[in-house]
Amino acid sequence: xxxTFDKTRSSDNEVVAFRVNGQDFCCDIMxxxxxxxxSETTILPHCEAFVKGVINLRxxxxxxxxxxxxxxxxxxxxxxxxxxIIVVVEDQxxxxxxxxxxxxxxxxxxxxxxxxxxxxxxxxxxxxxxxMLKDTMVRKLNLSSVLPQTRSVxx
Numbered sequence: 523x524x525x526t527f528d529k530t531r532s533s534d535n536e537v538v539a540f541r542v543n544g545q546d547f548c549c550d551i552m553x554x555x556x557x558x559x560x561s562e563t564t565i566l567p568h569c570e571a572f573v574k575g576v577i578n579l580r581x582x583x584x585x586x587x588x589x590x591x592x593x594x595x596x597x598x599x600x601x602x603x604x605x606x607i608i609v610v611v612e613d614q615x616x617x618x619x620x621x622x623x624x625x626x627x628x629x630x631x632x633x634x635x636x637x638x639x640x641x642x643x644x645x646x647x648x649x650x651x652x653x654m655l656k657d658t659m660v661r662k663l664n665l666s667s668v669l670p671q672t673r674s675v676x677x
Contacts, residue, residue, distance in 0.1 A: 535629045537653075539660055540607065541621040543595040546660040548627065548653065549618075553609045553665055557623050560604040570670060574600070574619055579608065585670075586617035592668055593648060611665045618668075627660075629653060634662060 537548035538557075563575025563586050572591035576583050586606055590598045598604065598619055606617040634651040650664040 535634075537627050537629060537662060538607065538623060539625040539627055540605070540623045542593065543590040543598065543621070545593075545595060546624075546658055547589070547620075547663055548660050549607075549609065549663045549665055551626060553611055555608045555610055555615070558606050558608065560600045560602060560606060560619075571597075573670070577606070577617060579615070579617075582615065584608065584615050584617050586619055587669070588619045589668070590619070609665060611669055614669055616669055627653070627655070 536551040538551050538554050539546065539548040541547070561577055563577055565575040566573070569575075569585075572588050574586040574588050576585050578584075588598050588600075590596055598621075600619055603622070605620050605623055607620055607623065608615065608617050610616075633653055635654065636651055637649050647664055647667045649661045651662045653660040653662060
C-alpha cells in the first residue's frame with residue numbers, strides 16, 4: 523500500500539507541517555509567505571485572548587495569533603525556539619505562533635482524509651482534513667476559519 527505523502531512529486535498539493543503544543547498540524551504552502559524566529563510582540567488592549575500582539579514586518583503591522591490558544595490547546599509562552607509562520611489568507615496577513623516547522627510535504631490526491639462528522643462539528647471547522655503519515659496523524663488547518671474575522675466599519 524502506498525504512503526499518503528511523497529516528498530519527490532512536485533505536481534501534488536504541498537503543505538508546511540508544524541507542531542503546536544506537541545500536536546502536528548499543516549497548512550497549504552501557497553498561503554505561507556515566510557517562516558521567522560520568534561520576536562517580541564506589541565500587545566494591543568482589548569484583543570481576543572489568542573492574539574499575542576503585533577509585529578513590524580518590513581513596515582507592515584501584522585497580528586500574531588497563538589495557534590495553541592486559538593485551537594483550545596492552552597496558551598504558549600513563546601521563547602527563542604518558537605517560530606512565527608507568516609500566512610496570507612484572502613487579503614489578510616497574519617503570523618501564526620508555532621513550536622517548530624517540521625517539514626514540507628507533498629500530498630497525494632487521496633492522501634487527505636475527511637474529518638469525521640462528529641469531530642468536525644466540535645472542532646469548529648478549524649480542521650479541513652487529516653493526513654496519515656506513517657504512524658502520525660497530521661491535521662490540515664482551514665486557515666480561513668482559524669484567522670479572526672475582520673470587522674467592517676459602517677460608512
